[in-house]
Amino acid sequence: MADKPWYQQTTDELFANLDTQEQGLTEATVKERREKYGENKLAAKRQTTLLEKFIAQFKDFMIIVLIVAALIAGATGELVDALIILAVVILNAVFGVFQESKAEDAINSLREMAAPVAHVERNGQVITVKSDELVPGDIVHLEAGDIVPADIRLLTANVMKVEEAALTGESVPVNKTSDVLAEDDLALGDRSNLVYMTANITTGRGTGVVVATGMKTEVGQIAGMIEDTAETKTPLQENLNQLGKWLTALILAIAALVFVIGMVRGEETLVNMLLTAISLAVAAIPEGLPAIVTITLALGTQRMAKRHALIRKLPAVETLGSTDIIASDKTGTLTQNKMTVEQLYENGQLVDAKQQQVDLTDPIALAMVLNNDGKFTDDGLTGDPTETALIQYYLDQGEPAAATISNNKRVAEIPFDSERKLMSTFNEDQDGNVTQYVKGAPDQLLKRVDRISLNGEVRSMTDADKQQILTTNHQLATQALRVLAFAYKPVDTVPTDLSSETAEQHLIFIGLIAMIDPERPEVAQAVVEAHEAGIRPIMITGDHRDTATAIAKRLGILDKNSTDDQVITGAELDKLSDDQFDQSVDQYAVYARVAPEHKVRIVNAWQKRGKVVAMTGDGVNDAPALKAADIGVGMGITGTEVSKGASDMVLADDNFSTIVVAVEEGRKVFANIQKALQYLLSANIGEVLTLFVMTLLGWQILAPVQILWINLVTDTFPAIALGLEPAEPNIMKRKPRGRSSNFFSGGVFGNVIYQGALEGLITLGVYGLSLKFPVHTSAQLAHADALTMAFATLGLIQLFHAFNSKSIHDSIFKVGLFKNRSLNWAILTAFLLLAVTIVVPGFNTVFHLTELNVLQWGTVFGAGILMIAIVEIVKLIQRQFEK
Numbered sequence: 001m002a003d004k005p006w007y008q009q010t011t012d013e014l015f016a017n018l019d020t021q022e023q024g025l026t027e028a029t030v031k032e033r034r035e036k037y038g039e040n041k042l043a044a045k046r047q048t049t050l051l052e053k054f055i056a057q058f059k060d061f062m063i064i065v066l067i068v069a070a071l072i073a074g075a076t077g078e079l080v081d082a083l084i085i086l087a088v089v090i091l092n093a094v095f096g097v098f099q100e101s102k103a104e105d106a107i108n109s110l111r112e113m114a115a116p117v118a119h120v121e122r123n124g125q126v127i128t129v130k131s132d133e134l135v136p137g138d139i140v141h142l143e144a145g146d147i148v149p150a151d152i153r154l155l156t157a158n159v160m161k162v163e164e165a166a167l168t169g170e171s172v173p174v175n176k177t178s179d180v181l182a183e184d185d186l187a188l189g190d191r192s193n194l195v196y197m198t199a200n201i202t203t204g205r206g207t208g209v210v211v212a213t214g215m216k217t218e219v220g221q222i223a224g225m226i227e228d229t230a231e232t233k234t235p236l237q238e239n240l241n242q243l244g245k246w247l248t249a250l251i252l253a254i255a256a257l258v259f260v261i262g263m264v265r266g267e268e269t270l271v272n273m274l275l276t277a278i279s280l281a282v283a284a285i286p287e288g289l290p291a292i293v294t295i296t297l298a299l300g301t302q303r304m305a306k307r308h309a310l311i312r313k314l315p316a317v318e319t320l321g322s323t324d325i326i327a328s329d330k331t332g333t334l335t336q337n338k339m340t341v342e343q344l345y346e347n348g349q350l351v352d353a354k355q356q357q358v359d360l361t362d363p364i365a366l367a368m369v370l371n372n373d374g375k376f377t378d379d380g381l382t383g384d385p386t387e388t389a390l391i392q393y394y395l396d397q398g399e400p401a402a403a404t405i406s407n408n409k410r411v412a413e414i415p416f417d418s419e420r421k422l423m424s425t426f427n428e429d430q431d432g433n434v435t436q437y438v439k440g441a442p443d444q445l446l447k448r449v450d451r452i453s454l455n456g457e458v459r460s461m462t463d464a465d466k467q468q469i470l471t472t473n474h475q476l477a478t479q480a481l482r483v484l485a486f487a488y489k490p491v492d493t494v495p496t497d498l499s500s501e502t503a504e505q506h507l508i509f510i511g512l513i514a515m516i517d518p519e520r521p522e523v524a525q526a527v528v529e530a531h532e533a534g535i536r537p538i539m540i541t542g543d544h545r546d547t548a549t550a551i552a553k554r555l556g557i558l559d560k561n562s563t564d565d566q567v568i569t570g571a572e573l574d575k576l577s578d579d580q581f582d583q584s585v586d587q588y589a590v591y592a593r594v595a596p597e598h599k600v601r602i603v604n605a606w607q608k609r610g611k612v613v614a615m616t617g618d619g620v621n622d623a624p625a626l627k628a629a630d631i632g633v634g635m636g637i638t639g640t641e642v643s644k645g646a647s648d649m650v651l652a653d654d655n656f657s658t659i660v661v662a663v664e665e666g667r668k669v670f671a672n673i674q675k676a677l678q679y680l681l682s683a684n685i686g687e688v689l690t691l692f693v694m695t696l697l698g699w700q701i702l703a704p705v706q707i708l709w710i711n712l713v714t715d716t717f718p719a720i721a722l723g724l725e726p727a728e729p730n731i732m733k734r735k736p737r738g739r740s741s742n743f744f745s746g747g748v749f750g751n752v753i754y755q756g757a758l759e760g761l762i763t764l765g766v767y768g769l770s771l772k773f774p775v776h777t778s779a780q781l782a783h784a785d786a787l788t789m790a791f792a793t794l795g796l797i798q799l800f801h802a803f804n805s806k807s808i809h810d811s812i813f814k815v816g817l818f819k820n821r822s823l824n825w826a827i828l829t830a831f832l833l834l835a836v837t838i839v840v841p842g843f844n845t846v847f848h849l850t851e852l853n854v855l856q857w858g859t860v861f862g863a864g865i866l867m868i869a870i871v872e873i874v875k876l877i878q879r880q881f882e883k
Contacts, residue, residue: 006153006211007181007191014153014209020137022155024121033135040134040150040213042223057093118149136210143205148195151217152208154178159415160204161384162195167218167620168542172339172385172482172517173202175418187570187593188218189542192418198620203373203384222596222624243677243743247284254688255281262695276701280691284684292676296723300669308653309662310636316648318673319631321666322612323535324736326659327603327625329617330541330551333635334656335517339389342481343514345472347455348465353393353513360399363453364511367486369394369401370408371425371437386482389515408435412494414503420444424504426494434491438507442473442485449487449509458508465509473512480550481514516547519555526657527556533663534735540591540599540615540625545569548592558589570594573601582608599625610739616651616659618643630739633659660732667734668727671808676719677743678751679805683714683798685756690763690794699767700783702791703848710795713833717826718802724822725806728815746808747878755804758870759797762863766793775853785856788838788849792860795834799827800864804871809878812868 006014015021025033058067070086118131121139131149134140140152148162154176161173168189177192188196195201195208197217214220259277263270297318301311311317331337341353346364358365368390374383381388381395394401408427411434416423422440429435438445446469452461469485476483487507495503530537537557541548549567552558558566567590573581578601585605591598599615603625606613615622615629618639623646626632634647637654644650651658687707694701737745744752767790774782802823807815818824837847844851852860 005186005191007186007193009153010180011155014155014211018137018209018211020139020209022121022139023124024139025135025137026123029137030122030133030135033137034133037135037216038214039132041132042215042220054093134210134213136213138210139207140210141205141207142195142201144201144203146201148197148199148201150197150210151212152195153211154193154195154206154208156208157193157206158204159417160206161202162199163202164189164196164199167196167199176204176206177418178206185571185574187542188595189593219620222620251281251284251688254284254692258692258695261692265695265698276691276695280688280707284688292680292719292723293673295720296669296672296676299723300665304662304665305652307658307661307665308636308651308655309658309665310650310652311648312650313648316631317662317666318670319612319648319666320614320659320662321668321670322737322739322741323614323631323663323666324611324738325606325613326530326535326537327540327599327606327613327615327629328537328656329622330539330543330548331517332618332639332654333616334523334539334555335519335551337517339385339482339515340518341389341393341513342516342518343476343512345469345476345512345514346510348468350472350475357397358394358399360394360401360404363488363508364486364513365394365399366404366408366427366435367437367439367488367510368513369404370410370427371423371439371486372405376402385517386484386515390513412498414498414500416440420500420504422448422500422504424500426491434494436489436491436503436507438487438489438504439484442469442483442512445485445487445507446470446509448504449507451506451508453488453508453510461509469509469512476512476514478546478550479514479516480544480547481516484513484515486510486513516550519551520656522655522657524555526660529657529660529732530663531556533660533732535663536589538589538591538602540594540602542594543592545592548590552590562589566590567592570598573598578605581605585609596622596624600628603628612736612739614659616656618654622646664727664732667731668725669723670737671728671731672723672725674743674746674748674808675725675805676722678748678755678808679722679798679802680715680719681752682755682759682801684711685752686759686763686798687711687794689757689760690790693760693764694767700787702787702794706791706847706849709837709847710791710798710834713830714795714798717830718799718823721820721823721826722802722805725815725820728807728810748808751808754874755801755871758867759794759801762797762867763790763794766790766859766863769859770856775856781850784848784850785852788852789856789860791847791849792834792838792852792857793863796831796860796864797867799830799834800867801871802827804868809875809882811872811875 009017019029067086070083116131117128118134118138119126119128119141120134121141122129126141134150138150139155140149142148142152142160154160155178157176157178160176162176163173174189175192176195179193181191181193183190194211197219212218212220215224255277258280259273262273262276297315300317304311304317328334344351344353344356344358344364346358346362360366360369372383372387372390374381374387374391381391391401408429410425411428412426414422414424420440421444422438424436424438426434426436438448446466450461451458452465473483473485487509489507497503527537539548539552539555539557545567549558549564552567553560553562566588568588570591570593573591573594576584581601582605585602586609591602594602599617599622603613603615607630612630614631614633615625616633616635617623617626618635620643622643626634626643626646631649632647634644634650635654636644636650636652639647639650639654649662687710691701691707693699767786770786770789771782775785776782803812803817806812806817806820806823837843838849838852
């Protein structure tokens with residue numbers, strides 16, 4: 001519509017470009033424009049049905065493998081195994097549907113934030129319409145308490161302040177003006193003559209012309225970014241997919257080879273060898289892995305919920321453990337989003353406000369409380385955060401601020417305006433004395449004072465006094481503190497001329513007050529812990545460069561002696577090409593004055609480096625980046641529904657340090673999944689190797705029912721119990737494993753191979769030993785005993801190996817052999833189920849097994865103990881090599 005930005009256009013240019021006028025649009029024009037631009041609301045994508053969501057869950061490769069495994073198990077007659085596998089598949093699908101439905105709430109919440117009604121000029125009259133009926137060119141009236149219904153260029157602004165932290169990250173309401181702005185490429189937060197959809201008018205009133213509606217608004221563009229941002233696959237999901245493909249190819253190849261060898265030897269029938277090959281494939285696929293992963297993650301979410309970290313998507317638990325970068329919003333996340341008095345300059349001295357007890361009868365105290373529009377309500381203090389901070393300062397000291405305000409009635413005022421940057425009130429005490437109190441920008445106030453109050457005495461102000469005040473103001477400003485100057489003047493009566501030029505002169509200076517949106521007290525320690533864990537915290541904020549830098553230094557995100565080249569603004573970022581930024585992204589620790597698209601760009605740049613990125617935030621402006629990040633972390637208390645809906649995890653206490661707790665839990669979850677995987681795959685390799693060598697040597701091989709029973713009994717309970725192992729002591733001293741790592745990292749792959757081979761060799765050794773030293777003279781009974789001992793050894797050795805899997809590298813005696821009670825009970829239960837097939841009459845017939853004597857059982861248990869002993873020796877050698 002326009003050749004130059006809305007903020008640079010005059011009223012005449014706006015009216016010409018938007019084809020409107022001061023009296024507003026006619027109904028006919030409104031109807032035409034509604035047909036052209038559509039309704040003033042955020043577009044909705046077609047919502048997928050529950051059935052469509054459910055069917056989509058079965059496109060995952062590992063799920064397809066499991067369905068095939070279930071069909072194969074059913075074909076061999078093992079219906080129980082088939083039903084268990086299918087139950088796992090359906091459970092995963094149901095949970096996936098639930099996750100997807102919750103994620104759609106992000107856009108729906110964004111739509112609900114729009115203002116319900118608007119006061120608009122139509123045909124020269126002010127009428128109230130639904131906000132979705134607005135069109136570009138409408139003239140809208142705004143006042144305190146309103147939600148801005150569209151993007152609006154202000155035509156008039158009377159003491160207007162707007163709270164737009166959710167959109168820009170600005171920590172306090174910003175002053176708005178109707179003046180034309182001449183600068184080019186202004187950041188969103190610096191466009192002071194524009195107000196945006198979903199922002200709140202906190203004080204004042206004004207009128208404006210609608211320049212954008214619906215998806216063309218700034219918040220609409222964010223909604224579009226959320227819709228267009230692709231969901232990133234978590235490292236866990238990528239690892240499971242890769243593992244599933246790799247295992248399937250390998251297992252099918254081995255099963256085919258076993259079938260061919262068996263047929264070439266000619267000692268087994270076609271049907272038997274086919275069943276054996278199929279059973280081998282089913283046994284080798286760790287069909288329990290998805291269930292074990294889901295259960296381990298679910299248990300992790302329960303532990304995290306008790307510590308105020310609410311997980312919306314299960315894989316997020318594990319993703320946190322691999323996090324390299326935590327990109328955090330400042331306002332409301334690292335800071336309290338609450339202005340607080342921090343420094344006082346009074347009587348020529350700068351003091352810490354928290355350590356200074358101020359008498360409410362002092363002039364500066366009266367000025368702070370009486371020159372103040374903050375209100376006491378049932379919900380607490382309301383009003384401009386700067387003014388409520390001044391009152392709260394006295395409430396915190398137990399001073400009766402409300403009584404003082406009521407005893408000093410305001411009889412007149414000169415409101416604040418953005419040009420002179422001052423506010424004056426005239427207050428009459430109970431004795432009828434009137435005092436003028438003034439507050440505002442220090443440089444402006446000093447132009448109007450000629451006296452100074454020091455220790456209760458008033459004298460003329462000298463140039464030295466002014467210079468000291470200006471130096472102190474500069475010192476505070478460089479710390480990103482918001483500084484207000486205060487003055488007063490006794491008057492006989494309220495002046496008839498309440499102009500600044502007349503009334504705000506010959507004032508008495510009484511002091512400076514410095515405020516800031518302070519950092520959360522626990523964050524600095526959380527930053528230290530993150531650094532120790534090899535995680536880099538960075539700050540991304542819509543606030544000003546100086547403010548962001550100061551807070552970052554106070555938190556330890558920036559070193560106190562760091563240079564400015566670690567800080568970059570959104571405008572500076574725009575000047576960098578994607579290639580330039582990708583190469584220099586690790587240089588920056590603080591991003592100031594950024595827009596939503598910048599946040600997504602920052603997240604993407606780190607991801608291109610192969611880093612796993614967690615993004616925290618609480619505003620609408622954070623939602624696209626929260627969705628783009630590997631894990632989005634929303635704020636439960638101060639966060640908008642939009643940001644929470646786009647997040648993978650929500651902090652119920654808005655406590656940044658909870659993220660560090662979540663990282664530790666994530667690392668523990670991944671470590672426990674690795675332990676379960678090492679246990680499962682080494683057991684499966686042991687089974688495969690045993691069958692393969694038996695087939696190769698022409699020995700009698702384990703029957704399909706025997707293989708499936710071992711697989712079912714030993715895979716389930718112990719593997720799930722390994723997911724309950726406590727965190728190892730040094731888990732938060734390790735570097736993040738990052739995106740390039742997988743389940744086989746850290747020596748797990750080598751362990752799986754040698755431990756699986758060891759299980760197979762020991763089982764084959766027991767089989768051979770039984771044949772060499774048979775209990776029975778009959779060859780048939782001797783082979784039956786040997787097969788039974790191989791069956792018992794293969795099952796029992798896996799249960800013993802569960803103890804080995806309690807730690808990848810540490811000795812089981814260091815981590816505690818029986819410390820995990822769940823594992824103890826799981827192994828005992830699995831052993832009883834295994835033993836039943838041998839010792840209980842009837843069962844051993846079904847499973848083609850014979851009863852064993854004490855010596856044979858002793859040999860089986862000896863094999864299990866040998867497994868533990870050999871693995872302990874290998875672990876010791878591995879630890880020595882690491883040293």
